[in-house]
């Protein structure tokens with residue numbers, strides 16, 4: 171299976187917190203998909219749309235490199251990728267077509283219950299475990315606090331207990347995971363939702379037509395849920 175240049179290409183998270191909502195969204199827009207097979211690419215049956223099912227971290231880059239036309243990703247991952255790409259001289263162009271009504275979460279600092287936290291200054295010179303080093307650095311710079319980041323792509327919440335870090339900067343929705351790990355949320359540094367983004371590359375008229383069909387349907391679905 172390959173990607174057809176004439177079909178609108180949309181990158182979605184293959185499996186994770188955004189995947190069910192993304193599939194529901196497309197279904198609600200009348201896009202008929204056959205996702206039973208665990209394939210990288212899925213062709214819509216009734217519209218000229220191909221889905222690329224990947225890890226969420228890969229979605230902003232695929233859009234910014236023009237490999238796909240659209241992508242759905244959390245603003246947290248999007249913003250982190252923009253900062254990283256800008257710092258390394260890669261293109262970071264895209265446009266937001268729609269902020270979506272799912273995937274809500276916040277990126278927060280948290281410390282162990284016994285940590286005497288008096289504000290960001292309490293983290294001066296400390297080690298902070300995170301998967302979001304750029305968002306964290308932007309916040310700490312804004313607070314004038316120097317720190318050391320410990321990059322972890324998973325198990326961030328166990329880092330303090332394991333002696334790997336003094337604090338963490340991680341995604342939170344209910345706070346249950348923090349609590350289960352004896353951590354207390356101290357500062358919300360970024361609030362996020364899923365967004366539909368588009369590549370900055372010029373789009374063929376036929377693909378634009380498909381987008382013009384999808385957008386009002388998404389709008390209608392979101393309004394109905396309000």
Ligand code: ATP
Nearest residue numbers: 183186187188225226227244273274275341342343
């Ligand atoms: P992948 O295997 O695709 O890399 P992942 O483990 O990095 O998946 P998920 O945990 O599935 O990612 O989260 C995907 C996105 O869902 C997050 O980047 C964020 O935008 C959103 N999200 C919503 N609530 C939460 C939460 N409580 N914790 C983590 N992410 C959340």
Ligand code: ZN
Nearest residue numbers: 225226227228
């Ligand atoms: Zn990921």
